[in-house]
Amino acid sequence: MCMTILFFGRLSDRFGPQITCDLPDGIDDLAALTAWLEHRHDAKGLLTEPSIKVMVDKVLVHDNPKLKGSEEIGFLPPVGGG
Amino acid sequence: MPMLLDHDFDPAKALAEFERTCGDAGAVVSFLGRVRAEGGVETLELQSYPGVTEEGIRAAIQAAQSRWPLSAVKVIHRIGRMRPGAPIVLVMTAAKHRRAAFEACDFLMDYLKTEAIFWKRQTGAQGTQWIEPRAEDYEDKNRWSRT
Numbered sequence: 001m002c003m004t005i006l007f008f009g010r011l012s013d014r015f016g017p018q019i020t021c022d023l024p025d026g027i028d029d030l031a032a033l034t035a036w037l038e039h040r041h042d043a044k045g046l047l048t049e050p051s052i053k054v055m056v057d058k059v060l061v062h063d064n065p066k067l068k069g070s071e072e073i074g075f076l077p078p079v080g081g082g
Numbered sequence: 083m084p085m086l087l088d089h090d091f092d093p094a095k096a097l098a099e100f101e102r103t104c105g106d107a108g109a110v111v112s113f114l115g116r117v118r119a120e121g122g123v124e125t126l127e128l129q130s131y132p133g134v135t136e137e138g139i140r141a142a143i144q145a146a147q148s149r150w151p152l153s154a155v156k157v158i159h160r161i162g163r164m165r166p167g168a169p170i171v172l173v174m175t176a177a178k179h180r181r182a183a184f185e186a187c188d189f190l191m192d193y194l195k196t197e198a199i200f201w202k203r204q205t206g207a208q209g210t211q212w213i214e215p216r217a218e219d220y221e222d223k224n225r226w227s228r229t
Contacts, residue, residue, distance in 0.1 A: 008131060009129065009201035010201075079198065081195040081198060082171050082195060
């Protein structure tokens, strides 16, 4: 079982477009995963800016869902339009 | 033709295909957006969230269909890298009378310019940068809010 983490727009410059990994040890919710990613990429606060939207399995989330480790997580900066 | 294309397309051919789906509509409106050659832009690149971007556009099309009596509607949008002058978006609407076709096309373009799930990066003399919507784009979108 592994999860896919997608980064769009300017976030893809910093984190790369996609990370595929198992849920790291000791992490079981979105907030902890986000903090882990920021720490790993030395990007404190970048994913928790108010303008960043987060999708879990292509659905916008506003809370801190528990993660099983099989989800697709997307970090979306403000869209630029077409 | 699919909704999102990662290669150049021929708008005239797309319009001809669309016209064959319009039945006896008396009005067909099309809007073609092209990459502007301003500020020394050399390439424009659009990134989508596969699945999510298409779903958002489909929802906007449904909103247009519930608001105007359309015989047919089709959106074709580029993703990937484009050069100035290249077609970036083609919105086509058909209705019995012109007003509905014009307004639905305008409505869909306002959605596509502000809310559609695209990230835009331009490369030119000033290097490479990500672009966010202009304030005017949001004002255009707000024209359609029903309060």
